Amino acid sequence: MTQPTLTLAIKRLESSLGVSLLVRSKTGVTLTRHGESFQRESKKFLEEWFELKSKIIKEKDDIRGIYSIGVHPSVALYTVGDFLPDLYRKHPHLEVSLFHDSSRIVTEQVISHQLDMGIVVNPVNHPDLVIIKLISDEVTLWESLNNKNNDVLLCDPDLTQTSSLMQKIKKQRNDFKRIIHSDNLEVLRDLVESGAGVGILPGKVVGTSNKKLVSLENAPVFKDNICLIYRADRVKTRASELLISTIKKLKQ
Template sequence: MLPSPAEIEYFLEISKTLNLSRASERLGITQPTLSMSVKRLEQNIGAKLLIRSKSGVQLTKFGQRFVGSAQAMIEEWEKLRAIALSEKDEVQGQYTIGSHPSVALYSLSHFLPKLLHDYPKLHIELVHDISRHITEKVISYKIDFGIVINPISHPDLVIIKLAHDCVTLWTTKHNRNLNTLICDQNLLQTQDLSKQIRGSDWEFERIIHCSDLQVITDLVESGGGVGIIPTRVAEKAKGLKRYGKNPPVYEDVVTLVYRYDAQNSLAAKTIITAIKNIFI
């Protein structure tokens, strides 16, 4: 267990006075409290820091060495506190935003350029993965904010609905491969639509698996087949249209997810507001 800043500060005060009674008075705590703090510190470090005598206390050899390290730790702690306080009141710092690549195509450009322009001390890292993985990384503190599809509720997550979307079948006017379905079979949307298609008039003779929705969109644009594509992605492409009349549809919800404890700083609140305004 790491020692607390208070325990280190108490030890440093003792090292200055070499008297527990005087140190406790200067710290404004009782002597038994001070003694227990030193005992916990010694237990955590695994070495004796003080030698007690009738005239007061003396530092052990290790205690003398620890004074310099303890002072450096306190100084580093104060620097971190200063950074935290400044970031709380100013839009600055390093933040990570995660999203599926296809979601990034129709969301990031609507808020990120202005955000970066308005706040030059703000640094953003982008991570792209499937929505399920992005959500898991937000929960585990690896990503600060996620723009994801259909997240599962979690007690540590704030989930804000941004917009609705739907995944369905798309083709082009002159498509020579209408018997071919191009899709990402790992997506829940594809799996659900595949069940709806199976055994119906919509069933295809062959299926091409592709893990990149942008590549799927490009292949459909070039007449390579019929694609399972989110509507917001398909509408950014040229010449795509829904396949047939009333094709099967999977409803999506585009959301912003972040941990409850990720909204304390002004920078975090600014990012949240910028993302929430994407679809307004």
């Protein structure tokens, strides 16, 4: 570094701090009281900086770090358990933080860098997103074998699937006199099992081994795609690559 460049750098530093760091005289340059204090603290800062740099490099090359995954609670019940236990067993320095909300909110959080990745239903295309289809599902009308309330419809009114199916249902039948609303699909499923009425439910939430519920014959169907999403410009580490490759194995 040349002398003029060094002098300019010191002046910028003094201007930023609002104090003089050096006393300049004919015999040389000495530190002011503020300069001595800055020198002591800057050594600590440099030590912390090199520690942080070492940690980041290690995290980039090792399977370690904390990663956030957003997923709707109902989707989490049939996806997360298929990959998280083995990841934790094999990689003791890897941590995953789960965030639960609607697929729309999760997608927004991934786009805005608040989440590392998401497992979402029917994501909307976005230029910053990589979208990988994992699982297919079908949302339709279900009832129990001992349904006591054929005129009662159970559903989550905030789901796109519900509004789409409701329009088709009205064209086919008009005999639902009452509606039970809930934003918890597992609660709706249990109510349908108890005979409370006919429910709008995803097949994955009902479960393939569920012998209590049957889908209504000739009922309209809404096709769902469960997808992995993450930003195209994400910071690539060995851990994030492992997470993505592991979740992709959920594909049918």
